[in-house]
Amino acid sequence: xxxxxxxxxxxxxxxxxxxxxxxxxxxxVDEMLEEWEGLxxxxxxxxxxAASILKRVQPHLVGLSEFFxxxxxxxxxxxxxxxxxx
Numbered sequence: 001x002x003x004x005x006x007x008x009x010x011x012x013x014x015x016x017x018x019x020x021x022x023x024x025x026x027x028x029v030d031e032m033l034e035e036w037e038g039l040x041x042x043x044x045x046x047x048x049x050a051a052s053i054l055k056r057v058q059p060h061l062v063g064l065s066e067f068f069x070x071x072x073x074x075x076x077x078x079x080x081x082x083x084x085x086x
Contacts, residue, residue: 001086007078014071021067025060032056 002010032053039045077086 001081001084002074002078003084004078004082006084007074017067018064021060021064025057025064028056028060 035053036045036050039049
């Protein structure tokens with residue numbers, strides 16, 4: 001178990017990882033919107049198509065949610081046990 005000091009000094013790593021994940025999400029969203037615009041050119045923009053496209057974002061959102069949940073738990077542990085004696 002890491003100490004509170006180790007958790008604090010590793011916040012830049014957390015930020016780097018969060019930014020990396022956000023970049024992947026942004027790329028996927030751009031791809032999704034491009035696909036949606038393409039459907040519009042062929043009069044194919046329907047709600048069922050939008051739902052199908054939205055499925056692609058779910059893994060990214062789940063990954064972000066799980067990542068931040070783990071970070072939050074690690075932070076709580078460090079606050080509860082600052083010396084990492086666990």
